[in-house]
Amino acid sequence: MRALVDSSVFIAAARATETHHARARAALDEHGADGLATPVTILAETMSFIGARLGVDQQRRFWDAFMESGIEIIDADAELLRMARDIDRRYEDLAFGFADCTLLAACERGRVARVLSFDTRLAAYRPTFAPALELLG
């Protein structure tokens, strides 16, 4: 089964000093063969985070590495954004936020239940095509 990757796993994998580096690395290795993908919105979130916290040089390092990774980029087209907004309405109290709602919408559209993320809030989401999301961590 394909897996979608969230910002938290990208950052933990990219920084060897992170507490969860080994878990992120293992998850990417374990699921890599089945195909990894991420919405462009999550990539933008990751890049913004790295730029804001670590600076533009580190952002460029990750940018190059991501382009070499072969991880599929999922377009955030109008349909995906509508689906994401519907999720945001249904889970308004949890305030997943824009990027995470697009990640969940990508799960729905691709019927992908496996999400590589350390964000435990995502466990509250109930997909329409599976009993629950399978989250890393």
Next chain:
Amino acid sequence: MYLPDDLHRFLARESAERGISMAEVAREAIGEYRAHREEQTHRGVAAILGVLNDDDEATDLALTVDETLAEYYGEGGAFEAGG
């Protein structure tokens, strides 16, 4: 599964020459393709692992994405200050 004529001919020829069924040839080919993809993907994902070499001492940045972005882009944050 539909196969174009040239691939079907290739499959039939392989099957005849090796004395195994076309289904067996197809299984072998898919297995080899999968191994190739695994090798490609693993090598690709490896590009990300440990790629950031910053000197920030924090060890839980992966768990603070939302908070960090909110601070950076929020009122009085570094973005507003042009940082």
